[in-house]
Structures are given as C-alpha cells and as structure tokens.
Amino acid sequence: MKAAVLKSFGSALAIEDIPEPVLGTGEIIVDVAASRVLPYSNEVFSGKRQYLLDLPVVPGPGAIGRVHAVGPDATHLTPGDWVYCDPTVRSRDNVLAPDITLQGLSAGGDGGLRLQKYFRDGAWAERMRLPTENAIALGPIAPDEAASWCAMGTCLVPYGGWVAANLRPGETALVSGATGNFGSAAVAVALAMGAPWVVAPGRNEAMLADLVHRFGDRVRPVKLTGNEVDDRQRMLAAAPGPIDCVMDIMPPSVTTATARAAAMTVRRNGRVVLMGGVGMLGGAGLDLPYPWIMRNCITIHGVWMYPREAIPRMIGLVRAGLLDLAGFDVTAFPLARANEAVAHAAANGGPFRMTVLKPS
Template structure:
C-alpha cells in the first residue's frame, strides 16, 4: 500500500566512518515484508556526530559500504510492506534507533540503526538495515517505530525531544525507581543527565539530587524542576562529595543514577555510590573511561546493588509519550535548534556545542 511517494530523494551518504560524506540524490527505497517507508519530518543529531563521521570513535561499527547515517527521528509512514498489520500510511511515528531482533532466542541481537552494530550477529542485522534517518525517506523494520497518536498538532522538531528522555527512562525503570524515592543523578548537567532529573520527577521521585560541576547549569535545572530538585556542585573529592550528597538526600538516597559522560576518573561515581542508603541501587548508564574500583565489603554489608544498563526496552517510547500525554513530562524543556537537512556540516558543529537542554534537529 503506497501514498504519494516520489522515485528519488535527497540523502546524506557516508562511504565509511572517516570516509567521504556527500549529499546525494538517490532512489527512494521500496517497501519489503516487515518494513515501513517513513517520510522523515525531523531527525535528531547526536552530540558526537562529527567525531563519529570522522571515524574518531573506535568502538563504533558502520555497515560495509556506503550508508545513510542518523538515528532517532519523527516521521510519517508513507507505505507499509507485507506482514505489517497495524501500522498504516499517514500515521505519525517515532523511530527508536535501538532495534532488537524479534527472534525467539535467549539473547536477541541488537543494533543502533544508522549508528553502530555490536558484534557478528548484530552485523547481520546491520547488513539488512544499513540506513538511518538523515534523508527525506528511510526504510525501517516495522518494529523499530512507535506510533505517536495524539501528537499530530505538535511540531515534529519538538516531538523529537522524546528521544532525549527515553534513554534515562530505560535506566530509571531498570533501577526500579518507585514513587517518593530519593534519587541522585550524577552528571546532571549533561544532556541525558538533565533529562534524567526531569524524567525522575515525571515518574514520581520524591526528591532528586542533581550533581554536577557547573553551578549555572544546575541552577537552570533547579528552576525547571522546582523544589523537589536539590543541586549539589561537586568538588572532585570523594569523601567531601559523598557527605554533601548524603545530606542533600536526607540521610542517603535509594537510587544513584550515573550518567557521567567520558569521565577519566571515577570520583563522582564513587561519591554517589557512597551516598546510598542500605539496600540502595547504583545504575550505570554513563561512559566512564576507567575501571570503577568498588569496595567489596561495603557493598556486601549494606546490600548495595550495582546495575549496568544499556538504553531501554521496546516499550520505553510508548511510556514516555504516555507521560507527556498525562502532563507529567513537558517536552518543551528541551529546545530544538533546527537546521535544514542540507546543512549537516554546520549542524554537526552545533550539536557538539549544544547546551544540556538543547537538541540539534535536522529537517528535510
């Protein structure tokens, strides 16, 4: 079933990570079983898009051969393939770049569409679905998108902010955040850390201790979150910071949520760990670049739980949108900085410099 589809489109093509990046006219892909063709309305740009494209991020693995990069986006379905029963042309959806195989196996392979694969099984999926969202149209597995019913009146550039919240949502769910609990967010002045503070409030946290090193950013976050947010400027001293966090948490927190990005030392993570109550949980979702030395006896005697978490489950986008519909979460907290699709080069620089409550969005 098709709906107003041209034969060609504009798309960014990358020959390989570190290779040539060009803005080309290419054929619009045809639907196949299990797929949808999406007309892209707004594509969010990763803050690290420039070093990614330049091949400066060794852990990332792109498809063999030229591909269209780009992850999360908002769009309208223009066609669906066979074996797609409930999604329909004309429906607005969100793409979650995190795609997991639907095979009934113990450890389904996963992929970040348009970004990276994770090992041999993931590379097989990437070979089938190599292209991301930096194009006028993109072909996707049907299970990678989430209906955005009821959001037709919201600008796609604003709706795309849901992608900022879905990652911390996944970690807070994994950490079993319960209504009324106190949460420490380490890295609260970063993009996902700021979103974690606001998401925790939307999910019913009683108090959120926002920890970071930038006092002005913490003040901005506190103004948004209200009296339930307690800002703590970290010093880098583990004992001093742990004491300040514990006091701000009213004697200790039930959960510490670590969203620190690219840290070269573990001090703030250890301070958050040391500010937990007995039976507290530490959720690791950041990118600490060194090993985390943990105190074995302290963990055992206090029944502390450390939880590593990557991304989110498949229902996460639906639940985030439900919180928006209910008025618990305001996507307007994230300000879109909009660039035409053709201006990717300058947009990558802007994405790298964007503030924690800003998001660069490409619009075809």
C-alpha cells in the same frame, strides 16, 4: 531521494541522491519529518568514539515521521500515521539475548554488526526503512510539533535506566552527570515518574542553576570539587533522606572516581544504574568495593538503551503533561545543512538543548 552520507571517518557528510528504500516483509517505510543530532555526533563521525559503524552509512538514530508504506504484517499502522522511529533494532532469532544495533549510529558487538549490514541507514534522509515493531504510533500531532517530539529519543535513554532499576514514586534519585544532555533529561524523567527529590551533582554551576530554575527545590544541586570522598559527603548532605537509586550517565571523558563517588551514596538495599561511557576510552575500572556491595545488598544494573514497552509508556507521560517536551530549546536545520547541524549540536549540547534535522 536526498540523504546525508558518511563515507569515511573524519570526512564531512556528503549530501547526495541515494536509492529509495525498498519495503520488505516485517518492515515499514517512513517519511522523516525530524531527527535528533546528538551532541557527540562529531566524535562518532571523526572516529574518536570508536563506535562500530560500517561505512558508508546514512546516520541518524531515531526520528519522528509519518508512515509512507507498511508491510503485510502491520495491522494497526496505516500510511499517514505519525510515529516515533525507535533506532534500537534487535535481532529476532534470540528472544533472551538478542543482538542490538542502533540504526545509523553503532552496533553492539559482532552480532550487531551483522544486523547493521541490513538495517544500516538511519534517519538523515527523506525516507527510512525500519522494522515494523520499531515504528510506534504517537497519535495525532501538528507537523510543527515533530521537532519537539524528537526529545523522546533523549528522554527514553535514562527512562530505560529508571525502569530497569524500578524507580518508584516517592523515592529519592541521584543523577551522576546531571548537567549533560542525557543527564538533564534523566532529572526531568525521574521527577515525571514521581521522585520527590533528585540530587544533581555537577561542575557547571550555571547548568545546575538552570535545573533548579526549571524544577524548583525538588532538584538538589551539588557542585563537585574533584575530591572523591568530599564529593560523596556533599551529595549525601544534599539529599533530604536516603538516596534510593543512583544513575550514572557520565560521558567517556569522566574519571571512574567521579562515577564511584556518586554510586556509593546509595542506601543499603539501594540500586545503581550504569548507563554512561565511563571507561570506554580506556583507563581504570570502576573498582566498587566487594564488601560494600555484598554487605549492603546493593543491586547494580548495567543498562543499554530501553525496553520496547518503555516507548508507549513515555508517550503516555508526555500526553498526561507529566513530561514537557516543549521545554527543550530546538534549533532545526534542513538536510542540506547537515554538517552545520553537527557542528551546532557539538557547541550547544547542554541541558534541554536539541539540534534537529528536518529532511522533508
């Protein structure tokens, strides 16, 4: 079968024939219809992001596809069913603290690397193998809808953060990083979950205006100045009332002062979710004041990805019309043009823009 293969960091993807995946117990093989190309894929493939990724590898975190074959432990899925292929693969021998690897993207530590040795290849191939529990039924969709359903992968990441922080209907949220790919999705998901207002700070005024155009005055934009104290006051002033929950989903290039300015807008007894890449490339720590955390009873959640049960819930939000995946502007590339797709994603990674590969 055809696949895109990353053989060394800094090299172009090779489009070549590789062996078909072999089905084992506890596994499913899926015919890949569409897979996201993350806006920062070029930074992963160049080695700039320093992700734990054992090469050579077929990249591609997550996909929409149809079941090709199932193992003996699958009792509901059958060949032909449409599924979301969850890239978050967890080890099965430690319920409380499983090791995690993101199939086709990165491992979470040494245990994740060992897991990656087996579940290594991602979705940028005509077929992929994944654990049975990572293929989640979508229900019937039209084949030309597969690319739009790939936006599930973008929306699920911030949804995992909101779930961890128990964001409730009627609560005001703030998204630090609202003008980015995942941050803009965090705004949409918070509104779908019943937040009456979402404070959206950012530097790009055009992207802030686009959020307001999409969602109306439930989005409260804030133009950041770079001054930590001033920016915090501007965010507080934009909120109609107390800010119940803050999510930071900034990229690694952002300073910790920017993240701290947003985090410290949260009300007494509020929650802060850290999901971004701040500090991953070195630099100062977040340095949140101990007395502020303690005396204001602040809860801080570090969240990587999402629990598995979040996936069918998000499918429900989409099916109910609360979250509109059709709002994403999709540009699709065939597998043979995978390198062009990576370049396109890097240059077009703004809010509600999505680049996908269609291997089939």
